[in-house]
Amino acid sequence: MPYQESLPQAVRPGFAAWLAAQIGTCFFLLLLLAAGTALAQQPSPELHVEAVRGSGWDETAPPVTGWTPVTLPDSWAARWPGFDGVVWYRLTWDQPAQVAEMGLLLHYLNMAGAVSLNGSPISRDESLVEPLTRAWNSPRYWLLAPPLLQAGRNTLLVRVSGLSAYQAGLGPVSLGTPAAMQAEYGQERVLRRDLQMLGLAVSAAVSAFFAALWLLRRRETAYGWFALMSVLWLLFGYNQIATSPWPFASNHSWQALNTSLLLLFSVSYVVFALRFCERRMPRLEGFALLVAAAGVLDLWLAGAANLVTHRALWTLVGGLTIIAVNSASLVHAVRHRNSPMRSLAPFMALSAVTGAHDLLVFTQVIDSNIYYTTMSSYGLLLGMALTQAARFVQSLKRIENFNTELIEEVNAAKAELAATLAQQHALELAHARIGERVNLASDLHDGLGGMLVGSIATLERKPENLSAPELLAMLKRLRDDLRLIIDATGRHDGARAFGELLAPLRHRTSQLLDANGIDCRWQVSNLETLELPPSQSLDLLRFLQEALTNVLKHSAGRRVDVAVTRAETELQLSVRDDGCGFVVDGADKRAGAGLRSLRTRARRLGAELQLHSRPGETQLVLRMPLAPAA
Structure with a gap:
């Protein structure tokens, strides 16, 4: 005795009423057809x-x-x-x-x-x-x-x-008459075989569809349970068209399998109804599964002599469970206006009626052997399909509304982003100005500051011996240093030969150190073809100038060796003096403006700065990688 599946969410009440009316009309037409056929028959011989x-x-x-x-x-x-x-x-x-x-x-x-x-x-x-x-x-x-x-x-x-x-x-x-009997046979064939086979085919297609839907959307567990339920119903409903108990050797084993499938279907029906209402009841689900497992075990352990009684008992349990699920779903749909079960209520009512009829046929209260639950599965499958269609339409409407809302939000975000970009641009300009000021201050400190320190040291050492030409030379050196800043940071954007810029600095610093009793020795190699951007050239010159100024101000040494050499892919600057030295560890914490300026320029050049110092020897080494174009 077959029973039928269930379905998902919101179909309008008007449509449900229309569908119920159509189902009633179909049954009425079938009754009229049967009555007309009976009236059309000629009187048959008495059997x-x-x-x-x-x-x-x-x-x-x-x-x-x-x-x-x-x-x-x-x-x-x-x-x-x-x-x-x-x-x-x-x-x-x-x-x-x-x-x-x-x-x-x-x-x-x-x-x-x-x-x-x-x-x-x-x-x-x-x-x-x-x-x-x-x-x-x-x-x-x-x-x-x-x-x-x-x-x-x-x-x-x-x-x-x-x-x-x-x-x-x-x-x-x-x-x-042949015509009347053939027409009646056609009706019986449709009712007993064709509709049953069609229902099983539809169940197979629906179970495959909802199984695929569940695999794509695992969180929709109701779809997975509905697919499982459909497969179990397909196997159970096959009893309507099976012509052999294969693979079993007796019909008793076949009936034990058929009743086991009914019990498993009833459990999956319970879980599906709960998941479709977005609810979980672990105790009820566990109890239903335990009862079904006990029923299956009892059916297969009961002997052939006891199977009849056991099969009747467990068939009633499975059938009443399905009717109870349908009834509870109808009550839930009536009590909760927003329940997804409202879309399935007409179809579950039909399933409850056909299930009750088939139970009465099974218990021989109704003298018939025609079961309708397999055919009523059409209504449940139709309800599931309509529910999916309704969800799809609702999703399309949400997508359309989402597109409109998204466009509005994107326009608002674009306006906000434009304001943010404008604000950021203003901040970048302010930061650029501040950076230029810092760089200019650093250049003035390392360049003019160093020249002024040297000039002041010379004046303090022998102010009375300086003649006007010597003072004029000092002022010219200061002017030349200012020109160096202008040349390196002015309107000239092309690369300059680094050797050409290094020569004036070498001449001025050598004179300044010599005037203060410090022997300055230079080693320059492979700079003839080296061309660097103005900003890099100025940073390198200021690095050398600040390093030599520190020697003049702090080393108290008598000799300094300067090496500017170019390897294949590296430019190395080295300044080594024989002064008193200092403690390198913790130098960053006590560093003055000069050492901080040296480190800043090294980072800006992307170069590695090494500092070694001990009494009698201090050495600064700058290694700057060169681009292939350089």
């Missing part, structure tokens, strides 16, 4: 039905005695409780001589059988012993014409092999 129990599975002819009148549809479990085997049904009628042909419809037989008319076989299932052919949901139609059909008394003999636990017996048999 006399008798049954007799066979003596063994392999007998090929019915017993001569023991025939009992029965009414179709017939289930022999009440007449012969617990009987598993063969029962023969004999249907007789008187055929008028003027009728040339008739249509015969056998709605179903349970489980397998063979049919003969007037001693001539017309149908036989593949297996009449266990594992029995599962022909319980297969209608059969024959066109009866001479010589099979004969005027007067006709006898239709039906051999049924069945198991008492599964409603073994013979269904209704209809006899009438």
